[in-house]
Amino acid sequence: NAGVTQTPKFQVLKTGQSMTLQCAQDMNHEYMSWYRQDPGMGLRLIHYSVGAGITDQGEVPNGYNVSRSTTEDFPLRLLSAAPSQTSVYFCASSSSGRRNEQFFGPGTRLTVL
Amino acid sequence: GEDVEQSLFLSVREGDSSVINCTYTDSSSTYLYWYKQEPGAGLQLLTYIFSNMDMKQDQRLTVLLNKKDKHLSLRIADTQTGDSAIYFCAESMGDTGRRALTFGSGTRLQVQP
Numbered sequence: 001n002a003g004v005t006q007t008p009k010f011q012v013l014k015t016g017q018s019m020t021l022q023c024a025q026d027m028n029h030e031y032m033s034w035y036r037q038d039p040g041m042g043l044r045l046i047h048y049s050v051g052a053g054i055t056d057q058g059e060v061p062n063g064y065n066v067s068r069s070t071t072e073d074f075p076l077r078l079l080s081a082a083p084s085q086t087s088v089y090f091c092a093s094s095s096s097g098r099r100n101e102q103f104f105g106p107g108t109r110l111t112v113l
Numbered sequence: 114g115e116d117v118e119q120s121l122f123l124s125v126r127e128g129d130s131s132v133i134n135c136t137y138t139d140s141s142s143t144y145l146y147w148y149k150q151e152p153g154a155g156l157q158l159l160t161y162i163f164s165n166m167d168m169k170q171d172q173r174l175t176v177l178l179n180k181k182d183k184h185l186s187l188r189i190a191d192t193q194t195g196d197s198a199i200y201f202c203a204e205s206m207g208d209t210g211r212r213a214l215t216f217g218s219g220t221r222l223q224v225q226p
Contacts, residue, residue, distance in 0.1 A: 033213045043156075045215075099144060100214075101158055101161070102213075104155035106154060
């Protein structure tokens with residue numbers, strides 16, 4: 001199993017550009033989520049999904065869109081990048097088990113100029 | 114609301130014990146977790162504790178939970194230079210649909226040789 005994979009690892013965008021951060025998992029997990037990590041602030045939840053076709057907003061959803069057309073994939077879209085979106089982005093997945101162990105991808109480091 | 118707090122930095126000498134502390138506010142949390150993040154990497158689950166336990170030991174790691182004070186700690190015995198990383202405390206309300214975690218801001222552990 002590859003676990004949770006994310007691409008790209010690094011990305012530099014100009015203000016106003018759009019892009020999609022990819023996330024995939026091969027563990028057949030129902031639950032997937034996107035977090036951003038900023039210095040001194042821990043991880044904050046952007047969007048999450050409890051299954052294919054179902055998504056919802058987390059704490060900091062503005063400026064981001066998601067979709068979940070398959071169980072495996074959960075892409076995060078930035079429609080018009082802003083410098084405030086410079087961050088490290090982590091995708092995570094978990095099964096329906098009560099323990100709710102989250103498996104994290106390696107992260108995407110995004111810089112918006 | 115949910116809030117998880119940690120001190121930002123801890124420095125210890127190799128061979129000493131490290132104790133990382135965390136406070137949380139949501140008394141309905143069912144599981145509490147400790148994650149480790151090494152430089153440039155994603156988060157890796159170290160250990161977790163169910164809310165009806167007050168202690169859990171796993172090799173060099175000891176987790177203590179004081180539900181009355183909403184205080185969680187992680188003790189690392191015989192700390193090694195390889196333990197240098199950022200440690201995140203996180204809580205989960207496992208019975209809700211959201212399944213995402215609320216993280217503290219992380220404690221950077223520096224181990225001096």
